[in-house]
Structure formats: structure tokens, C-alpha cells
Amino acid sequence: MSDPLLKVEDLTAGYGAAPVLRDVRFAMSDGQITAVLGANGAGKTTLLRTLSGLVRPTGGRILFDGEPLDGVPPHRLVRRGLVHVPEGRGVIGELTVAENLRLGGVWRRDRAGEARSLAEVLDLFPEIARRRRHAAHQLSGGERQMLALGRALMARPRLLLLDEPSLGLAPRITAQVMALLRQWRDATGLAVLLVEQNVRSALSVADNAAVMSLGRVVVTAPAAQLRDDEDLRHTYLGF
Amino acid sequence: MDRFVFLTVDGLAHGAVLAVFALALVLIWRAARVVNFAQGAMAVATAYVAASITEATGSYWLGFVGALVAGLALGVAVERGVMRLVDHRAPLNPVIVALGLVLLIQAVLGMLYGNEYRPIGAPLSRTALDVWGVPAVSRFDLFVFGTVAALVGLLALLFTRTGLGLRMRAAAFAPEVSRLLGVNVAGMLTVGWALASAAGALAALLTVPTGLGLHPTAMDLVFVSAFTGAVIGGLDSPVGAVIGGVGVGLLVSYVTGYVGGDLASLAVAGLLVAVLLVRPGGLVATASARRA
Numbered sequence: 001m002s003d004p005l006l007k008v009e010d011l012t013a014g015y016g017a018a019p020v021l022r023d024v025r026f027a028m029s030d031g032q033i034t035a036v037l038g039a040n041g042a043g044k045t046t047l048l049r050t051l052s053g054l055v056r057p058t059g060g061r062i063l064f065d066g067e068p069l070d071g072v073p074p075h076r077l078v079r080r081g082l083v084h085v086p087e088g089r090g091v092i093g094e095l096t097v098a099e100n101l102r103l104g105g106v107w108r109r110d111r112a113g114e115a116r117s118l119a120e121v122l123d124l125f126p127e128i129a130r131r132r133r134h135a136a137h138q139l140s141g142g143e144r145q146m147l148a149l150g151r152a153l154m155a156r157p158r159l160l161l162l163d164e165p166s167l168g169l170a171p172r173i174t175a176q177v178m179a180l181l182r183q184w185r186d187a188t189g190l191a192v193l194l195v196e197q198n199v200r201s202a203l204s205v206a207d208n209a210a211v212m213s214l215g216r217v218v219v220t221a222p223a224a225q226l227r228d229d230e231d232l233r234h235t236y237l238g239f
Numbered sequence: 240m241d242r243f244v245f246l247t248v249d250g251l252a253h254g255a256v257l258a259v260f261a262l263a264l265v266l267i268w269r270a271a272r273v274v275n276f277a278q279g280a281m282a283v284a285t286a287y288v289a290a291s292i293t294e295a296t297g298s299y300w301l302g303f304v305g306a307l308v309a310g311l312a313l314g315v316a317v318e319r320g321v322m323r324l325v326d327h328r329a330p331l332n333p334v335i336v337a338l339g340l341v342l343l344i345q346a347v348l349g350m351l352y353g354n355e356y357r358p359i360g361a362p363l364s365r366t367a368l369d370v371w372g373v374p375a376v377s378r379f380d381l382f383v384f385g386t387v388a389a390l391v392g393l394l395a396l397l398f399t400r401t402g403l404g405l406r407m408r409a410a411a412f413a414p415e416v417s418r419l420l421g422v423n424v425a426g427m428l429t430v431g432w433a434l435a436s437a438a439g440a441l442a443a444l445l446t447v448p449t450g451l452g453l454h455p456t457a458m459d460l461v462f463v464s465a466f467t468g469a470v471i472g473g474l475d476s477p478v479g480a481v482i483g484g485v486g487v488g489l490l491v492s493y494v495t496g497y498v499g500g501d502l503a504s505l506a507v508a509g510l511l512v513a514v515l516l517v518r519p520g521g522l523v524a525t526a527s528a529r530r531a
Binding site: 052054073074075076078079083084085086090092093094095099102103104106107151155 | 402405406408409412413415416417418419420421422423424
């Protein structure tokens with residue numbers, strides 16, 4: 001097996017004195033969807049923010065594609081293929097839908113490739129394509145999620161960090177989002193690190209899962225095992 | 240009728256300059272949430288650069304271009320060397336630092352060039368040309384209108400049509416999200432300061448020849464009027480800045496011409512209060528879109 005795409009070693013990070021992440025360890029490879037599960041305050045969002053460079057780690061290492069990421073600012077990570085869609089989706093309401101999409105690939109130099117990505121994204125999200133000229137704040141919650149995903153895909157990511165994509169969405173839309181993730185993964189070999197409160201929907205799409213509690217990863221297992229092994233589920237997920 | 244035409248053209252010319260200066264304030268406000276109180280002093284500094292270059296080379300236009308370049312450079316220097324180091328969590332901090340910059344720049348200019356008014360000639364005639372028998376507009380007025388229109392047009396193109404403009408707008412609206420999308424937000428802030436400072440330089444070049452001359456405090460009154468215009472238009476809106484600037488210019492001209500110069504400032508303050516009472520966010524407020 002080749003080197004993992006993302007390797008996190010003894011990662012510690014936090015805001016101020018108290019660490020939120022303590023010695024977090026896990027790895028994932030290309031084409032894998034890994035769900036990060038855990039209660040509120042377990043450190044899931046902080047993990048994503050540390051991986052994308054918004055929070056400075058206080059200890060440990062992050063290796064992306066074999067290279068350490070310490071001190072690389074977020075806007076440079078995007079160029080390497082690490083794209084973070086934050087909680088609440090980060091759609092910029094003041095800009096139009098088309099401008100939001102363009103922003104996803106605004107750092108790219110290859111105009112032709114950018115146009116190709118845009119065509120693919122519009123193909124994937126026809127409801128977004130129809131509303132290109134609207135201001136993004138006019139979109140519904142589901143449409144915003146689609147726009148945020150489409151915008152992230154404009155950057156041709158190798159690893160997508162998704163924070164609570166199901167938040168505030170109807171179950172039907174959530175299922176649609178999860179299906180799209182799978183589809184895109186199968187087509188491009190994209191890896192996804194998926195933070196979710198909605199355990200069932202996350203396990204339905206993920207290959208692996210990591211359960212976090214109080215800033216640590218307490219167990220990593222194939223998603224199917226967590227789904228089917230009642231003891232494991234009781235112990236770590238509480239249902 | 241002659242008088243009305245004269246006052247209108249004069250007000251529009253003054254208002255065009257105020258619009259540019261207000262636009263510069265809005266550029267920085269949108270990017271950094273800071274009212275750049277040092278903008279007047281910075282603009283005067285670039286006007287001194289223009290005067291020095293013109294004196295040395297004999298060419299007004301070399302001085303003109305030199306001042307715009309100096310404006311860009313000064314904007315970068317102030318953002319990178321001063322403002323970036325200020326803790327922006329308390330909104331008062333950058334304001335105090337900007338006011339300190341005013342004192343510093345004006346003192347340095349006084350030491351270098353002296354505190355006397357230095358007359359600056361206009362590059363073109365300021366004598367009004369007849370239009371249909373009415374003395375209406377001078378060549379210098381036309382130059383002011385042309386330059387201001389060009390600047391406003393170029394800025395509009397930059398912000399609505401280019402990738403750089405899109406990145407600057409995104410960085411202003413949502414800095415953290417923009418970073419995650421690959422935008423160098425700190426870099427966009429520097430570009431914003433550079434553009435605003437160059438626009439301020441242009442305003443100084445266009446207004447100093449119409450006043451008493453060059454002096455370290457020559458732009459103070461322009462700053463106050465332009466700031467008022469920007470607030471009237473809505474500090475967040477470039478379109479509002481242009482409307483507010485031109486509006487204040489016209490109002491000052493009419494009140495000075497028909498009532499008396501003493502009342503001009505009072506009239507501007509009255510307009511400000513009236514607009515803010517009716518529309519607290521300014522004429523072109525974008526607050527509704529922002530919170531959606």
C-alpha cells in the first residue's frame with residue numbers, strides 16, 4: 001500500500017490554554033470517505049479547522065501527500081488540493097451564485113481546466129445552474145449546500161473537509177448530498193473527511209469512521225462494522 | 240441663469256473630487272472596517288511629491304503620474320508598516336493610530352517643505368468657456384470630470400469584471416471563507432489600501448490647484464466633506480460614495496452662492512442629519528443583503 005493521502009500524528013491544538021485536540025492520530029488514503037463522529041464539543045470542527053490551517057497546531061504533525069503542513073496558510077493549502085467547506089457552508093450571500101462558483105477556482109491558472117470544472121459542476125447541480133444570476137442569499141438551505149459543494153469542487157480537490165453538510169437540511173436533501181459525494185468520489189478518486197452529527201447518514205456513505213470524544217480519537221473502524229456491531233455502537237455512539 | 244449654471248458646474252467639479260475621496264474611504268472601510276482618518280494627510284504628501292517632480296523636471300504630467308505612483312506606494316507602506324500591526328479587535332485602535340499618522344505626516348511635511356501655502360498652478364486654463372453664450376465650464380473642469388469618470392469606470396470594471404476584483408470583494412465580505420477558497424486575504428487588504436491611497440492622491444491633484452495652494456493641512460476640509468459624503472451615501476457602498484460626494488459638492492456650491500459661505504458647513508451637517516434620520520445606513524444601504 002502506498003503512503004496515505006493524509007496522516008495525522010499526535011496532533012494537539014486549541015484556543016488559549018486548554019487544548020481542544022489531544023494527541024489525535026489517524027490516516028486516510030485517496031478515494032476514501034471517512035466520517036468523524038462524536039458528541040458536541042468533542043473537537044470535530046476544531047480538527048477540520050486545524051487541518052485546513054485556520055487553527056495553528058500546538059503539537060504533532062499533519063502530513064498531506066507525504067509533506068508536512070505546519071505553517072502553510074489556508075489559501076495555499078487549497079492549491080495543493082485540500083479544500084475545507086466550513087460549517088454553515090460559507091456561501092457568500094452578497095455575491096451572485098455564479099461569482100461564488102467562480103471564486104472556488106479563482107486561484108487557478110488554467111482557464112480551460114477551470115471552464116471544464118464549471119461545466120461539470122453545473123451539470124452535477126442543475127438547480128444551481130438555473131439560479132446562476134441570483135444573489136446567493138436568495139438560495140434555500142439545500143441549494144446553498146449544493147452551491148458550497150459545487151464551489152469546493154471548482155478547486156479540483158484531492159481531499160474535501162466537510163463540516164456538517166446535513167445541518168438544517170431535509171432528510172431527502174441530505175440523502176441527495178451523500179449520494180453526490182459517493183458519485184464524485186467514484187468518478188474522481190476524491191477523498192472526503194466528513195464531520196457529522198447525523199450518524200446514520202454519515203455511516204451510510206462512509207468507508208471508515210473515527211469516533212472522537214473529549215478531543216481524542218477513541219476508535220477507528222470500518223463504517224460497516226460500526227453500523228452493524230451493536231456493542232461497538234452502544235459503547236461509542238450511544239444508540 | 241448664468242449664476243445657476245456656474246454654481247452647478249462648480250459644485251459638480253468640487254463634488255467629483257469629493258466623490259473620489261469618498262470612494263477611497265469606502266474602499267478601505269469595506270476591506271478593513273477602518274475609517275482612514277489619515278487619508279487627507281497621505282494625499283497631501285503625494286501632492287508634495289507631484290510638486291517636487293514638476294519643479295525638478297518642468298513637466299506637470301510627470302509630477303501627476305509620480306503622485307499616483309507615490310500614492311500606491313504610500314498605501315502599501317501604511318498598511319504593511321502600520322495598520323497590519325494594530326490590534327483591530329477594538330475598533331478605536333486603528334482610528335487612534337490613523338489620527339497619529341495625520342500628526343506625523345503633517346509634521347514631517349512641515350519640516351521638509353515649510354508651513355506656508357505654496358501656490359500650485361492648474362495644468363489647464365480655469366477660465367470658463369462659453370456654451371451657447373453662457374460662460375459654463377473651464378478646461379480644468381473638463382479635465383476633472385474626465386479623470387474622475389475614468390477612475391470610477393476603471394474601479395467599476397476592476398470590481399465587477401476581474402478575478403482580482405472578485406477576490407477583493409470576497410475577502411471584504413467573508414475573510415475566513417475566502418481564505419479557505421484560496422484567496423490571500425492579507426494581500427487583498429494591501430491592494431485595497433494601495434488603490435484607495437492612489438485615488439486619494441488623484442483627488443489631491445485635482446483639488447489643490449483650486450484652493451489656496453499646497454499646505455500640510457490642505458486636504459483637511461476635503462476630508463471632512465468627503466467623509467460626510469461617504470456616510471450620506473452609506474459607507475459600504477461605492478455607488479453611495481459617488482452620490483454622496485457629488486451631493487455635498489453641489490449643496491456647498493449652491494449654499495455658498497445663494498446664501499453665503501458661512502452657512503455651507505451648517506447646510507452639509509443639516510443634510511447629514513436629515514439623511515441619517517430617514518435612512519440610518521445611508522442612501523445606498525446594503526445592510527439587508529448582509530444579514531440574509
